[in-house]
Amino acid sequence: MADTEEPQFNTLAERIAALNKQKNFSSVGTPEAARKKPPPPPPGRPSAEAQGRSLTAPVVTITSSAHEAAPRMPPRPKPNVDAPPPLPRRNTQNAADASGPPPLPSRTASFQASPALPPRRTSTITVPKPSGRRNSASSEASMQSTMSSLSLTKTISSTTSNGSNGTIVHKLPPVTDMADLPPLPPTRRELEAKAKEEAAARQAAAKEARPGLPPRQPSRPARPQASASTESIPRPTPRPTQKSAPPPRMPPRPKIAAAADDAPPPVPMASRPSVSQIQAMSSRASPAPPAVTNDCWVCRDWSGPDDVAAQYPREGLPRNDPVGYLARALCDPFPSYNDKARAIFTWFHHNIAYDTKAFFSGNIRGQTPENTILYGAAVCQGYAETYKAIANKAGLECIVVGGHGKGYGYTALKKGERPPPADPSGHAWNAVRVDGGVWRLLDACWGAGHICGNNNLFKKEFSPVQFTNSGHRFGNSHFPSDGRHQFREDGRTITWDEYIIGRSQGPPVEVFGNCGQEGIAEDSIEPASKEISVYSGETVRFQFSKICEHWKSEKNGRGKPPLFLLQFHGVDGRKDDIIPIETDGYWHWADVNARDLGAPGQSVMVLQLTSMDGQDARGVTAQQFLSKKGKVGMAWAYVAKWELV
Secondary structure, three states, X not given: OOOOOXXXXXXXXXXXXXXXXXXXXXXXXXXXXXXXXXXXXXXXXOOHHHHOOOOOOOOOEOOOXXXXXXXXXXXXXXXXXXXXXXXXXXXXXOXXXXXXXXXXXXXXXXXXXXXXXXXXXXXXXXXXXXXXXXXXXXXHHHHHHHOOOOOOOXXXXXXXXXXXXXXXXXEOOOOOOHHHOOOOOXXXXXXXXXXXXXXXXXXXXXXXXXXXXXXXXXXXXXXXXXXXXXXXXXXXXXXXXXXXXXXXXXXXXXXXXXXXXXXXXXXXXXXXXXXXXXHHHHHOOOOOOOOOOOXXXXXXXXXXXXXXXXXXXXXXXXXXXXXXXHHHHHHOOOXXXXXXXXXXXXXXXXXXXXXXXXXXXXXXXXXXXXXXXXXXXXOHHHHHHXXXXXXXXXOOOEEEEEEEEOOOOOOOOOOOOOOOOOOOOOEEEEEEEXXXXXXXXXXXXXXXXXXXXXXXXXXXXXXXXXXXXXXXXXXXXXXXXXXXXXXXXXXXXXXXXXXXXXXXXXOEOEEOXXXXXXXXXXXXXXXXXXXXXXXXXXXXXXXXXXXXOOOOHHHHOOOOOOOEEEEEOOHHHOOOEEEEOEEOOOEEEEEEEHHHOOOOOOEEEEEEEEEEOOEEOOOOOHHHHHHHOOOOOEEEEEEEEEEEO
């Protein structure tokens, strides 16, 4: 059956008329006739009417099927390539029939030639060719227009539009001028380099503006000369002492003017008593000379009560009445209440250990004083209750004081941090009335030893300052719940905020155990704050004093006076050095430029020289240390520590 060529119409009215005509023919006759398609007209050249149409008008083809009733879309423009040869038409007639229909003539193009595109710049982007055989309606340009610029990783954008004659026009973006682009923001490396340059410029300007060394404070002495006496050296801080001699020395007696021949002056005969007067005076009972008492608890000789306290170990005490036995054994040998109180205090150091097991497990149970003595371990409350029981039994007036203590686990405030709400609890100590009716504060728990932070074990180490401290110094680390129990010498009652903040206004300087053993007053250590600024541009004064003006290392300490050293690390921490600290016997000091202390993150320490060349270093002078520095082996112990920021 030959292919049927469908009629072509020029207007919509012709198409509607053809459809109506076809409907009328379909309604006449049998149903078979209605379903039978009319044979297509023979192929041939287009009619004159069709040839007279405009070459640009589309050709509309009507099919007889219902789904092909709509007009076909105009053909897509052919690419600007050589047209492929026409395909041979299918022959449905008999193979023996050699006279087939003549071939169709080549159809003229129905569109005008598109204008020539401008030369395209070379692009590094390769458009993948569609795989497989293209359909008759596909083209190279249509494939490129449907591809996404993101899928091809294009760095430039293009615009595709349809021309007025149906052509596809590709518009490229204008050429970008790099000079018109805004500058990129600086990188992190450039910012850091610029900041370093500015900091170096500021330091250079500050160095040129300030003098080499700042002036010394009037109250702080410069380096004392070797020939200068102790009286001519100014103290680091003024103290109410006599100008003629240091506090330990008595003022010199006034001398009587001697005669020209250095002979003693003649005895005045007018004032010479007679024999009767001498006998009358000797017959009377001469009163006892006034006892010379030392009211200073720090330099007082406590060897008597300390020796007695070491003679009664806990294991040899009777079990029926250990409290009464200790009260008689420790206190009866001494008439002074001061010595009685000291003997009880020292006995705790030898016999009662801190119960670290109960403290860290939270299983703290109350014990009677008898059980504490026999058991040999307690927490702070047990120390205070047992001390009170023995003191009361010995006739001393003693109470237990409860409050807050800056002991194990306490964390100092940071600089500028506000104090927490008042909570004076967690610790206990004693107040005892001694000679003269004076109340003295003591802490038998802290005096017996302390907890090591590394292993949480109790270290038995005697701390006599917990008995000899004044009320003012004792209040630096103890705050009672009852303000009446502060017992300060000045009569003041400090507040909770004053107690928590302290004189350092932040983390205090770190002090080690041998500080008290060498008679150093912790509240005299400067700088009081733990942190020292490296770039302050000032001269830092490191200083501390003895705990008492009468305190002597040979009498109250462990022997000859030790030599104290200052360890620092030089500019930018590149040169470690140790220098001896100057002293006048009471004050110790050293002045160092803040820039020479080291780099932020390093530490500055006060050391005590303990051995030099394998020998005990007590009594070594600064000149001897400097002569053997770096030549012999040396050892030292820590006294105080600061952090550089």
